[in-house]
Amino acid sequence: MIIPLHPRLTDSELRELEEITVEFGVRIQPIHGHERSVYAILGDETSPDLINRIEGLAYIERVDRIQAPYKLMARESKLSHHRVALGKKVLPGDFCVIAGHCTIDPRQKELFLETAFGVKEAGADMIRGGVWKPRTSPHSFQGDAKSLEILMEARERTGLPINTEVMDFEQLKICVEAKVDCLQIGARSALNYRLLQQVGEMTRNSGILVLLKRSMHMGPVSEFILAAEYIVAQGNPNVMLCPRGTVPTIEGFRSAPDESITMLLKERTWAPVVVDPSHSVGKAVYVPGACLAAAAYGADGILVETHCQPKKGVGDDPKQAVTPEVLARIIRDTRQIHAFARHYAPKAQAS
Amino acid sequence: MIIPLHPRLTDSELRELEEITVEFGVRIQPIHGHERSVYAILGDETSPDLINRIEGLAYIERVDRIQAPYKLMARESKLSHHRVALGKKVLPGDFCVIAGHCTIDPRQKELFLETAFGVKEAGADMIRGGVWKPRTSPHSFQGDAKSLEILMEARERTGLPINTEVMDFEQLKICVEAKVDCLQIGARSALNYRLLQQVGEMTRNSGILVLLKRSMHMGPVSEFILAAEYIVAQGNPNVMLCPRGTVPTIEGFRSAPDESITMLLKERTWAPVVVDPSHSVGKAVYVPGACLAAAAYGADGILVETHCQPKKGVGDDPKQAVTPEVLARIIRDTRQIHAFARHYAPKAQAS
């Protein structure tokens, strides 16, 4: 939809516009409103070159896009009945919990295993453990690949599937080879389209799940859904969308909590939504409230940083991790709230 | 705390700083860190003139305030044990629900009364109805004082207390005279300090409650708490803090939902928090999820736009209002979630 700067285009302006649209194989239909006119583009309006040409005209205010920018992720796509199996849970439908350390300290294997058994006992469905870590400062420690072995040992001993974050192609290859059950794409990589494509390609037909965090800098939810489209377009539909808070932060929280966008995501795509309240609020004392809220908004699961002894953790764990005891109570409450929330789900979701 | 632009002040810079602080009756204590020094202000650092003088110096980056800017609203104030009685509920402690039309259409008295009985039946504790309306455009309808009579009739016939918004001194006087049980200060007035003071003054010792909405433009929660301080400082401690979403909005919602700040407010003040999810999400289909989330975050109540026939409503009601039937289910679920949430409340709240 083309919005002119002024109420009506002059004849010569309209002629220039029509010449451009002809060039791109689309047509223009004026819509004459009470006080101003706008001009609909009939045909494929998705060409960025077309939009740029029109928006470059001095007498045009803007071009409003009316097509959904994603296709496979849309509720009405051929994938709309796809379900993601996470351990014994099927999503959407069940409520799943992923829990564990933000960072696995390779010097503290026993602690991680204690946590792994603790979250299993609490009722979690998958174990999370960070192997490599992004760092804002070039002068600090960047992670240790040996932690992967610890994570795999935890899988073997607990029988639970595992999740870890990959940040580049090399890490991706290592994890696919190790048959890590779920690859996490972190908030800093969520706009790295090249990596998203590689993830989709490398995990095609592998049964590997992908948990895609929302970039902390993302704007409209369509940008988030589109990032998932990159992965799905390469042939792996086993994606889960993970809101985790945005910037600018709310003073007091680590980020601006965005648990609420779960409602928008559920309405617009068929993909499961698994919320990360730990990074959203950023402090253990606020995590339970945010977990319950995620379930209230209709999430299909939560990702909760959990540590058997938070004070001994590294990375964000001393600040954010809850104990397995608190996790057990959170799981009990969120399952009930998940059942409450399902009653209000819009018809669209029932299909 | 004074933060210089560069690692250390020169002797002459420090001297200039000391001369200023002496003038304001405070002292400076340097804190020499590993790589830079900062300078603590000992004494009353709240004088804006002092802060402006120091921040005006070219070699100073900023002055960080360390005093809480509010006093009476703080958890440790003498009011920390104050409780607000709303109908039969006592807050904090119980969970309350305020419900009714965003706007009372003076031509549709019967509809409003039907809603009033409907929300009573659903379990609401107070009836809401807008009498005067702020409008963004100077060319549109601004409300009708006669609606107040309808609201008062609803009180008389249902026996429930009533709430309405006041936007200026004149409306305030009318409502105090009419003994409206709860005055609502809307998001557009939440930074109108003069009005806040007048509200506090006019309702002193009256037993009238004040529901203060958060400005949609507010930044840190301290700014919100401070706005309430204006009212309380005039002698009326019966305030309730009401988050209602902020700008910039999240595309899809009316505002950016801020139900989550409930956790910060509960931690920092003793005042009850009553969330308005209707204006936060802005569409009836999202309201139940946001209500449940408000309870999950620990709110003491919710304010829910409810209409017996939303399509016949005026103002925001056709878009945002839920029916009394949906409200009844929301009330049942939020009461349960409120009970869950209380278990996680930080120790501070137990006092």
Place this chain on the structure above:
Amino acid sequence: MIIPLHPRLTDSELRELEEITVEFGVRIQPIHGHERSVYAILGDETSPDLINRIEGLAYIERVDRIQAPYKLMARESKLSHHRVALGKKVLPGDFCVIAGHCTIDPRQKELFLETAFGVKEAGADMIRGGVWKPRTSPHSFQGDAKSLEILMEARERTGLPINTEVMDFEQLKICVEAKVDCLQIGARSALNYRLLQQVGEMTRNSGILVLLKRSMHMGPVSEFILAAEYIVAQGNPNVMLCPRGTVPTIEGFRSAPDESITMLLKERTWAPVVVDPSHSVGKAVYVPGACLAAAAYGADGILVETHCQPKKGVGDDPKQAVTPEVLARIIRDTRQIHAFARHYAPKAQAS
């Protein structure tokens, strides 16, 4: 323009939509694009009740407004050739400078007069001086009406017109009676529509100018222009639009500088734009750069806090005020840059 949540409305959805539009006296025209349809509203689509009714439907994503929300302020309005006379300057066309204290300290009359003569000497066209001050904290000093006499004495002795801020009806009456040449509406009042109307009404046919600051919380520029429409709609077209920075701030500046929106304002309205760089950047050392930038973006003038001895100032002056010497250089440079900028003005402005 109605945007459905899904690619196409079903027949029954379309029927429901048509029933609503008939009720409001407008019609619907489907626009079938390549992959989805949207529905244009033919007729007056400005009714908020209509928009709310449609947006309330579960299958509608949103309604995009295509009409400009302001009329009198638009470039194509009957006021498009109106010019504002400020001292000897005519705007748009000339470049004007308003300068003086943020706050007049009633105990320091001589200082203010010294500044007044200083800014006249530097080349300023109008003297600014704050009489009453808004304060964020209820526990601090709120201003002194006697300062108005000092301001009027400065007018008499320098021969320059004067500007001061009014925050409520009482102050407005005092200033209109005193024939203050230019009333300033501060950023905190810029969304106070009732006050804006009163200002327009009280100054109708008075020749009094109104300098309207942008709310620090404003979103789209249309909201700013619409606020001015409130004043103009009451009969006073002598408004000047004053960007002054927004929140969230940029760390280091007082606000997020918005000098750049000058270009959008100049394109969309006929009204002069006078930028306040002092509150935008918030520190004297940054003020000259921001003044030059305002001229570069095409502003018709600047409002510069100036003090003959900044350290002796009160309020924001010690932090923000430049000296008359610096002001003189700023005036010289901005006049030249104003001339450069005029060459690039879009055709729209030439009309």
Place this chain on the structure above:
Amino acid sequence: MIIPLHPRLTDSELRELEEITVEFGVRIQPIHGHERSVYAILGDETSPDLINRIEGLAYIERVDRIQAPYKLMARESKLSHHRVALGKKVLPGDFCVIAGHCTIDPRQKELFLETAFGVKEAGADMIRGGVWKPRTSPHSFQGDAKSLEILMEARERTGLPINTEVMDFEQLKICVEAKVDCLQIGARSALNYRLLQQVGEMTRNSGILVLLKRSMHMGPVSEFILAAEYIVAQGNPNVMLCPRGTVPTIEGFRSAPDESITMLLKERTWAPVVVDPSHSVGKAVYVPGACLAAAAYGADGILVETHCQPKKGVGDDPKQAVTPEVLARIIRDTRQIHAFARHYAPKAQAS
């Protein structure tokens, strides 16, 4: 600086805090203010593990960092006298202009060469041309490596140095091999720390310049400066900082213009600042104003998308590019304004 949630820590809270700090080899010094106490960390407070441990305590509100997070980029670093040579210009000091296509269309070699000669004639110092392009949608064209040959031919024929963007390691290697004079790191890569390190490493001692754009999602300027630190820490000090607008955008512009942060960058680092007004405002008609403003704020140069026939451009060029004729006038005006702006530079910059 540790800020507790409440006015004073209890003895047992203080003890717990002291135990933690001892563990990390730092000490705590209480600062008793008038109404509350804060606690300074004496020693190296930069350890994220230390900060996380303390912020994890329920009774702590936050830890304010007082150390500058960057070292080499700081004004007082050993690099403070480093100068960057760009063609015949030396920065800071001179004013430089980089201009050319956003995207080189490999099918339109002659057009690009015409632009190259045009910008040389207009007075530009370096030719810009995009070879590979990031794309938000996985369904659109991603660029063509053959364009690099055209760019190199333009260098050979005009004698001007060239600039192009690299987005991954592979592209980086190709460009270093081809001895591209200046590598541009785009806004989408500006938080990709791994790539920043690789760029620094691969260009060490090569004389290759790096133009680092600000992420459109960056918050405080320290985050921007820190990103540059990644490159410089690997041994290449020839970086230029390039503000290019941020999100959320200002409706009407492509981004929220951030030309103003030039003043903060110039104050805090020694590195040259080269502003990209084209992506900031996003439309050719606004570009000249934004260029002039960049110079007014004190920039050392500008990067201007220029095209000999904008309508025939691809990518953003039809919308954003100015013609060489307009560029010539911009260059003339910005050079004069650069001279004006230098007079106001804070003393820090004179050193």
